[in-house]
Amino acid sequence: MHTFELNGTTQRYHVYGNGPVCIAHSGGPGVFWDYLRMPLLEEHLTMVYLEPIGTGGSERLPSHPNGYTRARYAEAVDTLIDHLGGEPVYLLGHSHGGFIAQYYALQHPERVTGVILYASAPVTGPEHGAEFTRHIDEFTARNADKPELPEILATVQALGSISSDAEMTAALRGIIPLYVADHWGRRAEFEPIQERVHGTYISGVDENGVPDQIDDRNALPGLRVPALVVVGRFDPICGVRWAEELAKLIPDAELVILERSGHFCHVEEPESFAAAITGFLTR
Structure with missing residues (x-):
């Protein structure tokens, strides 16, 4: 377990494995990080599991439970990359973490070697x-x-x-x-x-009470980062429809559908999930 400072708050992260660095952002918002442990990927990557601000051992915003916007989560990713030395990293986001990963890759493509959108979607609402x-x-x-x-x-x-x-x-x-x-x-x-499993209640609105809704459909065709989209066939919240749309919107994106999984492919089909990602890294 390690920490870094972000605008006066202490944020935690955990490091496992060896190889190129991959920052993993958990979902929610508000879900604790540890459900996302991926031991098979840790054999190929240095997995850096971020505890999103407001969850687990990371401190909360003064405006808690409000104010947890994508821009703020992305700022944390950016600060963590600096803290790790500033070199480009792989970025894996699961569910709501996928919304953060695609947003960050759009904003800072020079800092992302490749992005893995795992159970993500281009739009909410x-x-x-x-x-x-x-x-x-x-x-x-x-x-x-x-x-x-x-x-x-x-x-x-x-x-x-x-x-x-x-x-x-x-x-x-x-x-x-x-x-x-x-x-x-x-x-x-x-x-x-x-x-x-544990979670923190996060409202989904900013400090002014405005919902942090997402619609990346116009922006994603401009993403110039190698992208892998992974989804479980039976995922009810960020399912195949959204994965296919992401893959169509992002230039040259790869799409993997795991046929015996729902929202937690890394647990339901761990070998196939790891193979999809290591294959992407190799290519």
Whole structure:
């Protein structure tokens, strides 16, 4: 574990592995970093797992829970690159971390060797929400016989009313069955993850109460950084539709769809996930 300073706040990061440096940005916003550990990638890369500001051991903004914008997260990435010596790095972002990674690569392409957009999307807002609702309906139809289904759907309904760290953590744990491709078939594997996942409540608005919505569709055709887009076939929140759109928008982007994964490919299909990324690095 290491730290650096960002505008008067202390931010933590963790280093594992050997090889070229890859900064990994977790999702959420507000999800603790440790679910994103990728031991197979650590055999090929020096993985630098950032604890996003406001989560885990990283200090919170004075405006907490507001003010956690993409620009602020990207500033943290930029400061960390300086702290690590200033050389270009690979940048991997998962889910909301993918939104940060693509934003940073657009702003600072000279500092990024390659960007890995893992379960990301080019846009948020109503269109993104409608696609999420469609996937929930499909999940409900596939799992109508599961006794836990009403509780999972109740968790989804409560997402918009979260207002505390405890509620955020409970929601993360309750929604995991929706986010993996085969929860009931692999329940023993995912229960430990459910038990240890933690989150911080972050509002999603800036200091003035304005939502930090995303629409990168006009900007992404100008991205001049080698890009890999990775998605699980059964990802309900940042699914195949969005991955395909990212790959079409970004010049020469590579797309990998993992057929037996949901939102957590690095856990559901770790070997295939690692192979996709190491292949990209080699090319």
